[in-house]
Amino acid sequence: MLSSQKTVSFHDGRSAPQLGMGVWQVENDIASSIVKTAIDIGYRSIDTAAIYGNEAGVGRGIAESSVKREELFIATKLWNDRHGHDSTKVAFEESLEKLGLDYVDLYLIHWPVPKVGLFVDAWECMIQLRDEGRAKSIGVCNFNVNHLEQLLDQTGVLPVVNQIELHPQFQQAELREFHAEHDIVTEAWSPLGRGRLWDDPTLNDIARKRQRSVAQVMLRWHIQLGNMVIPKSVTPSRLEENWRIFDFTLNDDDMAAIARLDRPDGRDGPDPELFRLLKA
Numbered sequence: 001m002l003s004s005q006k007t008v009s010f011h012d013g014r015s016a017p018q019l020g021m022g023v024w025q026v027e028n029d030i031a032s033s034i035v036k037t038a039i040d041i042g043y044r045s046i047d048t049a050a051i052y053g054n055e056a057g058v059g060r061g062i063a064e065s066s067v068k069r070e071e072l073f074i075a076t077k078l079w080n081d082r083h084g085h086d087s088t089k090v091a092f093e094e095s096l097e098k099l100g101l102d103y104v105d106l107y108l109i110h111w112p113v114p115k116v117g118l119f120v121d122a123w124e125c126m127i128q129l130r131d132e133g134r135a136k137s138i139g140v141c142n143f144n145v146n147h148l149e150q151l152l153d154q155t156g157v158l159p160v161v162n163q164i165e166l167h168p169q170f171q172q173a174e175l176r177e178f179h180a181e182h183d184i185v186t187e188a189w190s191p192l193g194r195g196r197l198w199d200d201p202t203l204n205d206i207a208r209k210r211q212r213s214v215a216q217v218m219l220r221w222h223i224q225l226g227n228m229v230i231p232k233s234v235t236p237s238r239l240e241e242n243w244r245i246f247d248f249t250l251n252d253d254d255m256a257a258i259a260r261l262d263r264p265d266g267r268d269g270p271d272p273e274l275f276r277l278l279k280a
């Protein structure tokens with residue numbers, strides 16, 4: 001295991017590994033073995049969600065690993081049809097039971113679903129779960145500035161993390177600036193752009209120059225921006241490759257070149273203002 005893994009600090013006094021592993025689209029029955037493999041490589045942070053249908057597999061992987069629970073950082077998410085105070089509490093208990101844990105390190109609202117308009121109720125419940133110590137930290141995903149402002153205005157509590165789509169073609173400068181001003185950690189989902197960027201000439205030039213892969217260059221870029229980052233892979237050799245990003249750096253020219261890859265139409269996933277899927 002490489003010892004130079006970095007951590008980020010939260011405004012609630014806690015901290016998290018900067019690099020973790022995502023498990024979206026990982027089947028429940030392979031989740032346990034791939035989580036165990038990742039932990040053996042050195043990963044300590046796993047990002048799952050109720051809607052991924054693999055919390056039980058992730059929990060088995062954790063239980064079968066040789067690493068103590070308190071050394072791991074486990075995050076899961078509340079799905080869109082469970083917003084509201086009481087339903088959030090029930091959904092949280094279901095997630096804990098599937099994971100086989102008595103607390104999670106980070107509990108996240110998966111999408112704001114503003115048309116339903118219950119994310120503040122969900123947030124109030126999550127504040128309680130945090131105060132009870134069952135969710136050590138609480139955060140959100142896919143919140144725009146106006147959603148974050150509503151949480152602040154109505155509860156006085158901001159998330160420690162906002163997990164958002166973020167990769168070289170979709171850099172979300174305005175939202176990241178708001179995060180920086182309010183001490184919210186930016187966490188990048190689809191940090192590799194879900195495979196659309198392998199042929200990009202700029203990334204390939206930098207990768208050749210640094211004798212690294214394009215994936216490693218993108219992940220290193222996230223690390224140097226200060227993002228938490230959770231690449232997904234079910235391929236052990238890629239998990240290893242994605243882990244080896246703490247022994248090289250990108251210089252200012254590399255960072256500036258990647259900054260220029262941002263595109264107004266770079267979003268790949270849904271627009272958080274509109275997304276309202278209730279059932280998978």
Ligand SMILES: NC(=O)c1ccc[n+]([C@@H]2O[C@H](COP(=O)([O-])OP(=O)(O)OC[C@H]3O[C@@H](n4cnc5c(N)ncnc54)[C@H](OP(=O)(O)O)[C@@H]3O)[C@@H](O)[C@H]2O)c1
Nearest residue numbers: 022023024141189190191192193194215231232233234235
């Ligand atoms: N909060 C949200 O709304 C939200 C939305 C989407 C995702 N997420 C989270 O973010 C995580 C990551 O996002 P993502 O899964 O969308 O996309 P991603 O991590 O950007 O890309 C995953 C894809 O890249 C491949 N890959 C990984 N490492 C590679 C490497 N070194 N070389 C070549 N290919 C590589 C994987 O293939 P193989 O698996 O076949 O190796 C997979 O097809 C998810 O798993 C999930 O935890 C959150």
